[in-house]
Amino acid sequence: MGDDDLALWASGLVKRFGGRRVVDGIDIAVPRGAVYGVLGPNGAGKTTTLRMLLGIIEPDEGRRRLLGHDSPREASDRVGYLPEERGLYPGMKAREAIAFLGALRGLEWRTGRKRAETMMEAAGLGHAVDQKIRKLSKGMAQLVQLLGSVVHEPEFLVLDEPFSGLDPVNQERLEALILAERDRGATILFSTHVMAHAERLCDRLTIIAGGKARFEGTVADARATLPWRVHYVPHHEHEGLAALLPADAARASDGWRFVMPDTGIEPLLAKLIEAGHGISGLSIERPGLHDAFVRIVGREAAEQPA
């Protein structure tokens, strides 16, 4: 993939805080028009990576290129950003807050105000256009900030943990907004530690743990790092069943679970039927992104408290 096909690339990014390498040599390449996920447990270095990619902080080592610029700052007006720690001036009206965020990215105030009104109507927040931020619920304020980060129609949108703190209804709204932005042609980079969103939205993703990139590829690639699993419930369980099953088969409360054999399931099923065990239930489970994530970063890291 050539440089023109990439909205963003970075190579060997390193950031140290107090001697600790919080980000330790991360490479990243985000194709134009893609929804790209940066996944990782809490404290993995996702936010620091995003901040370096945007030029908010400078890497101690490494290079990056954003929308064709060596300095991310030069592309600032073509970028939208929703930080992990949401922040709006509480005394501003919602419409003004969106226009202000647009103005910071070079959009005219008047245009920003008009767009803010239209966007808020479309997002079901029309009634709150003239309400002060301090009067809005957390979810509403978060959506207002998201609208503020796209009001100038950026080519590249960065969302840091966009779903955190949102109820399921607002999470759905946010997913719809992200997809609408993608359909508009924007490239979207977002970080999360909630796999369900990444699984639904991402074209490609990178998994970070301990400041290092542990995986880069598509969701399917990530899932492919784990074998498919079989859940088998015998009709008649006689002695000798365990000997027929693969070595890793483990008894569960409702049958047996094991990794799909390399030869496929059919030869095994034939043997089980022939031996009279029969089949009361059979399911072949494709591993999810969550399983792949846990395997890639390690269970301990994946379950770190927030």
Place this chain on the structure above:
Amino acid sequence: MSGTRRIIRQTMTVARRDFVATVFTPTFLLFLLAPLIMAGFGAIGGLGAATMADSRDRRVQIVALAAPEDGARLVAVDKRLRGVFRERDAPPPLRVTTPRADVAAQARALIDSSDIDISAVLYGPLEAPTVLYGAQGARTASYLVELADQALRIDSAAGAEPVARATRIAVARETASIGGQGQAAFFTVFGLFFLTLLLAGQAVGTMAEERSNKVIEVLAAAVPLESVFLGKLIGMFGVALLFLSFWAGVAFNIGSLVPPELARGFASIGPAVGMPAFVLLFLAYFTMAYMLLGAVFLGIGAQASTPREIQMLSLPITIVQVGMFGLSSAAAANPGSWVATFAEVFPFSSPFAMGARAANSPELWRHALAIAWQLLWVAITVGIGARLFRRGVLQSAGPKMRWWPRRGSGAVEAAGEAVSP
């Protein structure tokens, strides 16, 4: 555990946290040493004020335009009467000068003298002298009349009635007196100090708002922190100008209501460069002082992450301002001295000291030089302040300062290809 013991334990837990949170910070050291610094700056300020009062007194005289014989008698009487006064209450020194043909014009010229302040001039025969006196010279005019009276009594057996029949004429100076210029210089320093203290000092806490509501991350992502820094500085400066305009308008309107007799009393107070130039210079120096100190305060204020730290930082910052005030006051009192030169050159006292200079001295070219010098320091300070600000806000040093254009962008593109999937 009893209720009382539990309350004591809980109280001490809170106290311990507060104590540790206050003491184990770098700003506490500044806070701790504040009285020492304050004493140092206070000494400088006190020295300045004392020198100012002293030098002002030394530059005032009274003059008798009299023939040598009358002059000798006046000097003798002055010597005798002066002994009656305590030093600080004594009239200004007497100078006797030979009268010229147009003695009235000579007297008037003396009153308007720009080299020295003549508070009163006596001329004409001692029996019927004329005394001209300026805004602050009523008492010294009486003293001159008394001198003439006593001089006449030396050779006569006059009774209790006054021998000298004097004509006293109060006159207003065409230009500000030296003492008036000194006073104007002090008011200038004080005005600049007060306004900067009041207005630029606010910059210390401005980052607290963005920090508390997390807006800083949004700002930092969208625009360079240097722009955030400058934007805040300029925004606050706008507030300062509004404040200044409002109170200048109020002062002007109050001034126009002052009765003429009272206004005459202030006639001798004024800047040496003239009022229009002085107003422009005052605004220029206020701008410089605001930008210089505001940039420092904003940069330092960004290091504070809690209201407690802001409070701790406020004291040393105020002390620094008081120090600049003390130094500039000393400069105002002693124009041309090494203290004045130092204060005029030292970037953070320069706007105050040069403001005082505008009141003390009519030269204008030095101001152009000083403003250029201060602009340079504004640029340096804003640059350093912005980096401090960035470090304080984002714990990141920001891009390395480059004084030459970046080379080798081709290598960057090559690196881009290398990581492309």
